Amino acid sequence: MTLTAFNWPQLQNGSDIRGVALEGVEGEAVNLTPEIAQILGMAFVHWLSQTLNKSTSELTVGVGRDSRISGPTLMDxxxxxxxxMGSNGYNFGLASTPAMFKSTVTDGFNCDGAIMLTASHLPFNRNGLKFFTAQGGLGKGDITQILSLAAEQTFEKAADPGQVSEHNFIGVYAAELVSQIRAAVNHPDQFEQPLQGLHIVVDAGNGAGGFYAEQVLKPLGADITGSQFLDPDGTFPNHIPNPENKEAMAAICQAVTEQQADFGIIFDTDVDRAAAVDHLGQDLNRNRLIALISAVVLREHPGSTIVTDSITSDGLSQFIGDELGGVHHRFKRGYKNVINESVRLNQSGQESWLAIETSGHGAMKENYFLDDGAYLISKLLVELAKSKMAGRNITDLIANLTEPQESEEYRIKIQTDDFKAHGNSVISKLEEFAGQQTDWQIVPNNYEGIRIALNSPSEQGWLLLRLSLHDPVLPLNIESNVEGGVASISAKLTSFFQSIDGLNLPPELISS
Structure with a gap:
């Protein structure tokens, strides 16, 4: 089996593999075929054998998938x-990304490695592979090695092939969450059903997260009436399963309001991200979600450092530091960056129990630093149950969080071949421009791009311009604490960007 002309590096997307698995989108040719997927399976086994110093016949690899149409074929x-390669494979069927990692550390399974077939929130025609060992998700360098092995194809088939067996691992994973919630709430009168009396609505967006309603919430006694889009459907007919998507968040907020529910939950396609909705139909997402889980973590681990990505608000920093007594460490975008930084801090002696991105990727030290949307939500449900028993609302925990009056994100496209060099040049020019503005101050200790504090009465906020991790784009985030502040800031920036060649400004930035 050879594909001598195939461009294997094109499949790498940071620490994941992603590609086009189905026809149907103009200009997007299929490059993740069953043949390619089979070679990637072989390459991962070869990599595992070398890494773990085991023969391929000693290895067991678990494979799961989300609800994408291409999933069953690629899984096979x-x-x-x-x-x-002589290894045994566990077919876990429909699963979540966090569950696939857990299959490597759960007694009775203890897979040597695991693969999740998913492309997160990307369109129906995409798919990809995420790889795990008991040490966690593979890093960027590991993926590069696996793709190199796939390109070389020097591995040989085993004389005795391995066997495939089917297992319902998502049921095992769900049962573990149920046990954890029961133990954490520890209600003497309703230990088995600590969520009894709570109405909780789940929106799985037709991804892989529908199990949470039936296999976690129901056994705990919750009323899940009104839960929606639980059935897996890889065409995603209702909305994109993505907590960052406005339509998706509007759908779960509306469901909570219509059902007069106590709480709402929304997952992304493969359940490594999540967001929530309070009893008033208000979203608990981005800064609000980070503040809420930070309040829980800092009560359990006073003084801990909370690592977030770069676009979190000033109000969140003040809340974590002044209100909760923690340390806010604002780092780079990218969930792996945030997690790795939290791990690094712990190794250096600075206690950090939470790494979380505004996208909803949240990882906790107590849970292998696994970005696990179901685990994050389960932590909040424990607090929800305790709050109800005490006659409080869970959102009382973030009552003193200061939120911006306005916030916007714009994506400025770079139209040059060497987009990274041009993007960095634009950031340097903005630094010069900022120095010429009254009441603009460059924020120190910023780990990517440039963050500027805006102190004039008509602006009162901040902006961050950075280079996208993978795309020829300069994301621009602006927040203001005064009405009309974003428009005032945007107008000033538009004239700056229009003076630079090679940029395509979004219409909403020009018209703001």
């Missing part, structure tokens, strides 16, 4: 590659 192909 990956498992074929695994077994051709």
């Amino acid at each position: 192909a990956v498992l074929a590659g695994i077994t051709k």
